[in-house]
Amino acid sequence: MSSISVTPLSGIETIDIALGERSYPIRIGSGLLRAPESFAGVPRSPLAVIVSNTTVAPLYAQSLRDALRGRHAQVELITLPDGESHKDWAALNLIFDALLARGADRKTILYALGGGVVGDMTGFAAASYMRGVPFVQVPTTLLAQVDSSVGGKTGINHPRGKNMIGAFHQPVCVVVDLETLSTLPMRELRAGLAEVIKYGPIADASFLGWVEANLDALLARDVATLRHAVRRSCEIKAAVVGQDEREAGLRAILNFGHTFGHAIEAGLGYGEWLHGEAVGCGMAMAAETSARLGLLPEGDAERLIRLIDRAGLPVKGPDLGADRYLELMRLDKKAEAGEIKFVLLDAIGHAVLRSVPDATLRQVLASRCT
Template sequence: MQTVRVALGERGYPIHIGAGLLDRADLLAPLLPQPRVAVVTSATVAPLYLDRLARALAGAGVACVPIVLPDGEAHKDWATLNGVFGALLERRCDRGTTLVALGGGVVGDLAGFAAATYQRGVPFVQVPTTLLAQVDSSVGGKTAINHPLGKNMIGAFHQPRAVLADMDTLATLPPAELRAGLAEVIKHGAIRDAPFFDWLEANLDALLGLDRNALAHAVKRSVEIKAAVVALDERETGPRALLNFGHTFGHAIEAGLGYGAWLHGEAVAAGMVMAAELSVRLGTLERTAADRLRRLLERAGLPVAGPALGPERYLDLMAVDKKAEAGRIRFILLDRLGEARIAGSVPADALRATLTACSGK
């Protein structure tokens, strides 16, 4: 097991990465104000891992209230959240009950927002079971649900007390979800760490083949990069926006197709290609670097073009993206592989040309 620490002062916490962590209730028990947790999980993950975690907790004297959610991004909404509140109230969970998210990004985001707002905030632990959640959504304290008019529009910053990323859980992950997680791994290299990007080019086949050591390294390096950025800027007023590379386009794809049509990582992959193309058109990135990014994503089996929504529909969708400032759209551009930058504004013609070049006809 390796541990990365997120440096946020009194809100700092450890991210443990390794195999067999679902059995390690000893990592959780000392963090709990009360020997009771509510484990929020999904219909897919519950049969795979809930009993194992609950048994380990019981062995440490911790009681477990299971709350099983329907699967998928379409359920990351108020109705599902309200079901969690109802279950917590019916079981008389109080401010000392810790919420444990066992699952992917949807479970983590929703359970985290429940933890942020149930009785004005209860302790929270993340046990991410997808690669995407391990390298991205479980780190940094962002929690949210979707609104019909926009993704993640309702949420809070609420840091977990700990994250347990168990490599064992990746064995049951559908291949498409593994690839979607790799999109965010590749993003971390692209925005912040050129040697890691090189490593990914060299080790992509091992990652796709579920090589444990390769996966653990990819998770650890991703988490280190993300944790470092988050520590600089917990509330996303500045550099944290770099982590949104590919996301302004990606969110437009997700909203335009309806949440859940594409996996988040798939939309981000196409969005990164678009953002790189925009960087090339604005003269900040060399074409060869954009091509390397596209090829790596393609090798990972990820989409490298957006769906054919038409440029104007993309622009409409991006204007309500929450990363917009005072009505302006903000973009993350690349200067080179390993170095990203926040652009305050972007000429509309370059944006339209990019959308035309990088989305289906």
């Protein structure tokens, strides 16, 4: 079912997500959001609505608007408050209100211009507005470019759990403009690297080696190095999603570090830690869990934790108390009948789904919480 083709075309590289009639391209390059040809194939609806936030809109909304002018007679902008703490009903309703006020109909196309929060919310709004309108992802953070903009997961948070309310709704196209990484705050760059680091241990040992060797260039924002990191991450994600769109099985491996990470985010309150920071720490916890269960050599766990640490990401979690961690993790979407399924490693480059005895979890939490 899945096939990947990488087509370098005048500086644009394309990775295809193979999902039958829901297939779509990821286009990667520099300056793409200013270039009308980046959006080739997007339906020429009369009305397009860009959804962005107060941080990103001032930087890039006008450029995107100009690029879309030949494609849509009218291009409107909706600006949301910035941050994970606003990934909720209230902000989602701002999108619906604005769409209705502007007379958006079933053909109207939404463009998500921003990071993971903007992408997830715009995607869920597109999935639900009039029971579904098309949308385009224009991710402007490293995290969104290598992970959240690809694969069609959309949603909002609930006070009791992350991304609890949402839909699978694939974009018609993902346009990754590497230039936007030049304005990304350092803390967000590091958070995005967490998801880049993730792909090696779960699927490609050699990519982990490449990230170790090139971490300094990535942190220095070398464009060619970032381009390779984004492309390889998207290739791995495309291969996984192409085989399991709705997370019946394999796709769950993409959540490596996320069960611990989501508990940290919910436990501290959304927005306290960045998602990528929580995932970085969560991967350290999952690696240690894998080692304690005897699945993974201790040296391999230490190697991964060292890389996370070198990227400037936390490898120790907040002290929420083990009971609270366990309670929050039982609400994870991968849990069934209260039993939590963790994504663990049985080798660098290979993930497995396992339940873990509470006693082991408590040992890991005692060891990895400050």
